[in-house]
Amino acid sequence: MKKLWNVAVVGATGAVGTQMIECLEERKFPVGKIKFLASVRSVGQVLEFNGKPVPVEELKHDSFEGIDIALFSAGGARSEEFCPSAAKAGAVCIDNSSAWRMDPEVPLVVPEVNPHALAGYRKKGIVANPNCSTIQMVVALKPLHDFGSIKRIVVSTYQAVSGTGNKAIDELRKQTGELLNGRPPKNEVYPHRIAFNCLPQIDSFCDNGYTKEEMKMVNETRKIMEAEIKTTATCVRVPVFYGHSESVNIETAKKITVAKARELLEDAPGVELVDNPANGEYPMAMDAAGEDLTLVGRIREDDTVANGLNLWVVADNLRKGAATNAVQIAELLVEEYLK
Template sequence: MGYRVAVVGATGAVGREILKTLAERDFPVSEVVALASGRSAGAEISFGEKTVLKVRDLERFDFTGVDVALFSPGAAVSAIHAPRAAAAGCLVIDNTSQFRMEPGVPLVVPEVNPHAIAKRPKKGIIANPNCSTIQMVVALHPLHDIAKVKRVVVATYQAVSGAGKEAMDELWSQTRAVFVNDPPVVEQFTKPIAFNVIPHIDRFMDDGATKEEWKMAVETRKILDPDIQVVATCVRVPVMIGHAEAVHVEFERPITERQAREALRDAPGITVLDTRDDGGYATPLEIAGEDAVFVSRIRRDPTVPNGLAFWCVADNLRKGAALNAVQIAEEVHRNGVLKAGGG
């Protein structure tokens, strides 16, 4: 028996990736409903190689009888429609920032804290973490089990696809403008992104951090350990797909490079590519479309007691968003939380 599944925000970059991932992983479905705003209603979108779905209007859709809905329409839209879906008996897996830090809403990375969804949450909503948080905690988790992470200093190098299709279009159009000597049109970012890096993702907060940097800190504590201290600098770079992070970790107990490398190799969802040769590391260009979090440049950090540094890269549309959401659906299917025909 399959589930009746709704994908909300189906016409966006993440929504399309969710549909693709559901099909590729053969998630048990009896019906898939593609939902988006009224202006996209009637459009056609692919589900797998043979099925074409007609997009339906989210505003008019009745979630009664839908078993699970994977949301990625933007926080403001999720704020309205995710509770509506949950009230109709649908289990919501929300990819936006709207519910992540809300009490009673599990924030889940299946390789790290699947126990958080051992039972159906009372609010009927499970949150997908921020894309940068996901790949970092996947890499930190096996190391935390060995030596207990005390403090993390991270700089991110985030692809424009994390800001949506319009941002990807802006990078393309600005890059083309440079070569034909046209002025770049800036709409999605605060400064030109082509041939540039911008140390500003989301809005600024009172302490000088951006909301994206705050998310990485509070989400890491909620998922992995409330005692971990995190300071992040989040940077947008002119890359289409794939977030990269330079991570420096201080542990409570000693841990060697060899221990770290072995633990990472044995951990689910991680590929270690670290040969200390020219090209012996992962970059966003080569990992686009891959499911794993790639870890490279594992080395000692001599500036702090029990310190290690590493580089990690992941496809932000897959593991950073769509894949993680589908893995959550697979987990609640596996543990019996999700039941077809009854939520």
């Protein structure tokens, strides 16, 4: 009989938390007991898991007794506070926030890219889920790096509002309705109106002029790829509900032709090649929404450098960019380590 595992979803009522629950169901993760945890504001809500009602409980330090795996998506502050308690109780924490990503004793894992790094979970009982925009980029770049050794990345992102959570989804919906009906929109989540606009700011600015989101891509890429790849990023919030898009330019040590890149990506785990622009076939956010694969297309050589390549990379930020990646880590844990 297949072993069952007791799972807690922390931040269960949020945009990513609800997707985690769906992914556990869809992927038929071997759940024994499940517990939904959130802030006191959500206590009293009842969610479903595999057709059965599960009440939402308040997140407390003693919430993790008997839990094997805790999926966290409740923000960095709560992860910093409660992950150590969960680990002490014997649970392995898979955290979706930025709290633990750059901790040298916490593995930062994308199963298609660096599954071997997961072995490091034993140090603190915590595994970090990378930033959503980083995940889809490294999934697309890993086969190209293995073949041609990437030296430099220039990436511009076009990120959906769902990356900020349910309040941002509601804000875009309301602002769109207000503008279409000739009424002045209100902005509360973002510093400026997001409807029919693009905001070249995601998270706060650092002293170097980059945002924290941009620096996440720089630093996380190096840690995941285990290489000193020079990366520069510009991250933009766009009026799209679901799905992040990225323009990625790479320079490699060894030349990669367009034909070779397509060949490498065709067989890459977690990748779907959508690259027939003559027929209007290329990755779009609306096609990635609700999917777990990373879509790659618009592959072309950059003739301004000796070994340059351009790609367009799209993925559902709540799925592969967060919830699916976390559940994939849990699957790898029970297959390889928690037997």
